[in-house]
Amino acid sequence: MNLYLLSPEISLTAFAILVILLDLVIKRKGILVYVSILGLITSAVFAATLWGGEATTFGGMLVVDGFSIFFKFLFIGVAIMVVLASVDYVSRIKRFQGEYLALILLSAVGMMLMASTGELVSIYISLELTGISLYVLTGFLKDPKSSEAGLKYLLLGAVASAVLLYGMAMVFGLTGTTHLGDIATAVSSGALGSPALLMGIVLLVAGFGFKIACVPFQMWVPDVYEGAPTPITAYLSVASKAAGFAVILRVFYTAFGPVSLDWGMIFAVLGAITMTLGNIVAIPQTNIKRMLGYSSIAQAGYLMMGLAAVSSLGQSGLLFFLVSYAFTNLGAFIAIIAISNKVDSDMIADYRGMARHAPLLSLALALCLISLTGIPPTAGFMAKVYIFNAAMQYGLLWLVVIAVINTVISAYYYLRVVKVMFLEAPASQERVPSSGALRFALCIACIGVLVIGVIPSYFLRIAEVVVRALGS
Amino acid sequence: MGMEIAFWILAALGVGSALAVVLNRDIFRAALFLVFCFFTIAGIYITIGADFLAGVQVLIYVGAISILIIFAIMLTRQTQRGSPSNRLPLPALVIGLAFLGAMVFIVLTTNWHVVTPLPEAGPTTGAIALELFDPESGFVLPFEIASVLLLAAAIGAIVLAREK
Numbered sequence: 001m002n003l004y005l006l007s008p009e010i011s012l013t014a015f016a017i018l019v020i021l022l023d024l025v026i027k028r029k030g031i032l033v034y035v036s037i038l039g040l041i042t043s044a045v046f047a048a049t050l051w052g053g054e055a056t057t058f059g060g061m062l063v064v065d066g067f068s069i070f071f072k073f074l075f076i077g078v079a080i081m082v083v084l085a086s087v088d089y090v091s092r093i094k095r096f097q098g099e100y101l102a103l104i105l106l107s108a109v110g111m112m113l114m115a116s117t118g119e120l121v122s123i124y125i126s127l128e129l130t131g132i133s134l135y136v137l138t139g140f141l142k143d144p145k146s147s148e149a150g151l152k153y154l155l156l157g158a159v160a161s162a163v164l165l166y167g168m169a170m171v172f173g174l175t176g177t178t179h180l181g182d183i184a185t186a187v188s189s190g191a192l193g194s195p196a197l198l199m200g201i202v203l204l205v206a207g208f209g210f211k212i213a214c215v216p217f218q219m220w221v222p223d224v225y226e227g228a229p230t231p232i233t234a235y236l237s238v239a240s241k242a243a244g245f246a247v248i249l250r251v252f253y254t255a256f257g258p259v260s261l262d263w264g265m266i267f268a269v270l271g272a273i274t275m276t277l278g279n280i281v282a283i284p285q286t287n288i289k290r291m292l293g294y295s296s297i298a299q300a301g302y303l304m305m306g307l308a309a310v311s312s313l314g315q316s317g318l319l320f321f322l323v324s325y326a327f328t329n330l331g332a333f334i335a336i337i338a339i340s341n342k343v344d345s346d347m348i349a350d351y352r353g354m355a356r357h358a359p360l361l362s363l364a365l366a367l368c369l370i371s372l373t374g375i376p377p378t379a380g381f382m383a384k385v386y387i388f389n390a391a392m393q394y395g396l397l398w399l400v401v402i403a404v405i406n407t408v409i410s411a412y413y414y415l416r417v418v419k420v421m422f423l424e425a426p427a428s429q430e431r432v433p434s435s436g437a438l439r440f441a442l443c444i445a446c447i448g449v450l451v452i453g454v455i456p457s458y459f460l461r462i463a464e465v466v467v468r469a470l471g472s
Numbered sequence: 473m474g475m476e477i478a479f480w481i482l483a484a485l486g487v488g489s490a491l492a493v494v495l496n497r498d499i500f501r502a503a504l505f506l507v508f509c510f511f512t513i514a515g516i517y518i519t520i521g522a523d524f525l526a527g528v529q530v531l532i533y534v535g536a537i538s539i540l541i542i543f544a545i546m547l548t549r550q551t552q553r554g555s556p557s558n559r560l561p562l563p564a565l566v567i568g569l570a571f572l573g574a575m576v577f578i579v580l581t582t583n584w585h586v587v588t589p590l591p592e593a594g595p596t597t598g599a600i601a602l603e604l605f606d607p608e609s610g611f612v613l614p615f616e617i618a619s620v621l622l623l624a625a626a627i628g629a630i631v632l633a634r635e636k
Binding site (some may be wrong): 013017020058059061062095096099100102103106107109110113117119121122124125126128129132133135136139140142150170173174175176186194195196199 | 577609620632634
């Protein structure tokens with residue numbers, strides 16, 4: 001048992017506990033933010049020392065390969081951005097600042113484990129660790145909207161967990177093991193095509209589908225995204241979704257590789273419905289958080305094209321899309337946090353003429369919205385090109401056509417916000433102040449969006465190397 | 473043979489009480505039926521020789537969770553009026569029956585992974601402990617993650633429950 005392989009998670013858990021303990025004795029709560037970020041960086045350093053090797057421990061339950069370390073970096077990066085984006089927010093709540101940060105760190109631990117476990121029981125428990133931390137964070141404001149969002153997320157999440165466990169139980173009952181590798185052996189040696197396996201796969205898709213918010217498990221998204229504190233909404237829309245995709249990739253490629261035809265089609269059909277529904281319902285939204293909620297459903301649809309194209313091209317396309325989506329969506333949400341700090345509203349109508357009194361913020365938000373649409377020279381464009389190409393190579397022409405039509409639809413509501421900000425007369429002339437941490441995080445996000453959009457090859461190469469760990 | 477008769481009786485009681493949970497309009501009675509349902513499941517565990525699981529079932533489900541549910545009902549107002557009626561009884565019935573049908577079909581047609589020969593009846597606690605904590609092939613990792621999960625849940629409960 002090589003405990004060093006678990007060092008990123010152990011160190012981050014230790015820092016989460018440290019944050020809570022320091023919260024008891026320290027008067028200046030601002031320090032807690034730095035401790036949290038130090039913890040995340042420490043964890044990233046440990047993860048970096050593990051890069052390059054492939055090892056398993058705990059009897060194959062913990063898998064440390066390029067794939068899992070890629071996701072560890074992604075989750076740590078997103079968590080750092082979310083903590084930075086929370087600085088203004090945390091100073092506004094009087095109590096529980098330490099708990100807020102600790103829960104962000106603990107949910108990051110859960111996500112990191114989700115990406116690196118090769119066994120169903122561990123996957124389930126790390127999924128719950130992520131989930132429970134996020135339920136609490138969603139209801140953290142304790143106002144009626146936030147509480148309702150937390151409760152909805154908890155109840156629907158519990159149902160999704162039950163469905164997931166049902167699916168896992170069926171797979172276990174059929175194969176007699178919870179280790180993904182052994183499941184693959186059992187599946188290819190006889191259980192192929194049995195109705196129980198199909199049902200198990202369908203239930204697993206449903207359970208994980210809740211995490212990535214694909215149709216028909218997307219009902220929670222708009223309410224939860226609207227009610228949750230905005231940094232947590234950003235966290236949910238990026239990290240939680242990425243964790244869901246990481247688990248799906250790991251489970252389906254490792255365990256159900258031999259039955260690839262069945263589930264690729266499930267994801268293709270669900271993806272097509274998901275992106276269409278997300279985009280169409282996003283159009284009439286007046287609240288920007290709700291709009292981005294539906295937009296994130298649509299983005300999940302595009303991401304699922306990478307699952308539908310059952311090939312290494314599909315996998316690396318999915319990973320590349322996740323990275324560019326992370327930068328883009330985080331940037332958009334951070335800009336929204338900065339703006340709503342001032343105007344105290346999430347209504348798109350209140351963004352009128354924002355470009356006059358907050359030119360840089362508006363520019364950053366516009367850049368992120370353009371990237372979400374998929375217009376060059378941004379990350380979103382390259383990501384879409386790459387994932388559409390993967391689906392095309394796999395012969396899913398119909399899916400690509402639907403996705404392209406959807407991209408055109410989505411331009412309408414994304415660019416409408418840009419129009420409201422830049423072309424309409426401002427309501428007031430007040431400047432929009434923002435904290436240094438927020439500006440720094442927004443800066444990183446925007447640089448990321450542009451760098452990936454202009455020189456994608458470096459990131460593509462990483463994605464291609466990383467998916468080799470999964471095989472196909 | 474005796475075990476088999478006991479299983480069928482317990483199974484019938486379990487399904488009956490589960491139906492009573494969903495069909496009963498009085499939420500408090502439904503909760504009591506739920507407790508009974510948990511008990512029958514503990515009984516079923518005994519008939520298949522899983523004594524530790526039966527004990528845990530009684531301790532956690534019959535003991536802790538039922539008390540929690542009953543407390544929640546007692547502390548929440550408006551329970552006198554019973555549980556609110558479902559607005560979509562027909563779709564729920566159709567989907568429920570469809571799922572039931574699919575599950576019955578699957579359970580009957582599938583060639584399940586069966587352990588042969590049947591393990592000897594006897595205390596299972598030790599065997600479970602060895603299986604759980606074996607450093608090479610045991611479930612140490614999920615066990616450790618569960619402790620972090622409990623920590624997160626405890627922090628979350630305090631944050632949500634304490635007054636502002």
